[in-house]
Amino acid sequence: MGVGDPRNGAHLTVTDVATVTAFYAEVFEAVPVQRECLLDGRVLHAELVVDGHRLTVSEWGDPPVDPGGAGGPLPLTPADPHLLVQRALAAGATLESANGGPPAGVVFRDPAGLRWAVPGANPG
DSSP: OOOOOOOEEEEEEESSSHHHHHHHHHHHOOOOEEEEEEESEEEEEEEEEEEEEEEEEEEEEOOOBBBTTOOOEEEEEOSSSHHHHHHHHHHOOOOOOTTSHHHHEEEETTTTSEEEEHHHHHHH
16 A cells, blocks of 8 residues: 655644554554654654555644645555455544545545545445
């Protein structure tokens, strides 16, 4: 599965880095590379690798910034699209309408409210 540009990677802003990175580890099989925490243990910044692509997740106090721009979903290209969607739904993702998304696929929201498109997947 690929996420973002392999050289720069995607940078996502969320309100709860620890919850979101746990979701990405479970669903996308992301491997943590670096974490920056406050003294109270709250995670402010984390870098993950997803199938060789870097994904940076940082805390932001406002609503999350959708990486797809203008409300569009960030596309994923997993080896097994159906399995990824099953894992996402089991981990708390919610299905969305694919308006403007892939012609045959699934769009879901993660716990941070960010939208992800999975071409070739079905919700069932």
